[in-house]
Amino acid sequence: xxxxxxxxxxxxxxxxxxxxxxxxxxxxxxxxxxxxxxxxxxxxxxxxxxxxxxxxxxxxxxxxxxxxxxxxxxxxxxxxxxxxxxxxxxxxxxxxxxxxxxxxxxxxxxxxx
Numbered sequence: 001x002x003x004x005x006x007x008x009x010x011x012x013x014x015x016x017x018x019x020x021x022x023x024x025x026x027x028x029x030x031x032x033x034x035x036x037x038x039x040x041x042x043x044x045x046x047x048x049x050x051x052x053x054x055x056x057x058x059x060x061x062x063x064x065x066x067x068x069x070x071x072x073x074x075x076x077x078x079x080x081x082x083x084x085x086x087x088x089x090x091x092x093x094x095x096x097x098x099x100x101x102x103x104x105x106x107x108x109x110x111x112x113x
Contacts, residue, residue, distance in 0.1 A: 047089045055082045
């Protein structure tokens with residue numbers, strides 16, 4: 001009887017050890033994923049000129065064109081051109097700008113600009 005109990009306890013200990021290893025591996029993979037996301041963000045940021053980065057950051061905050069004009073002291077046409085340029089660089093030019101950002105963020109994460 002004791003042999004069977006000991007075997008059962010050893011089996012449970014092994015299962016708990018494997019579960020702990022899995023949890024640690026998942027944590028590691030999450031960190032790797034975050035690092036990859038940061039690299040993607042840096043790579044995307046390099047594609048944008050400084051003025052586009054400003055427009056993109058405001059768009060991520062759901063700012064309207066009018067709000068962007070007030071904050072950046074730029075004309076509407078300039079902001080629209082910069083938005084169009086960002087869309088072309090992000091390869092989502094077929095959608096509306098804010099919807100594109102939402103889609104881009106969904107698949108690539110929020111960009112730190």
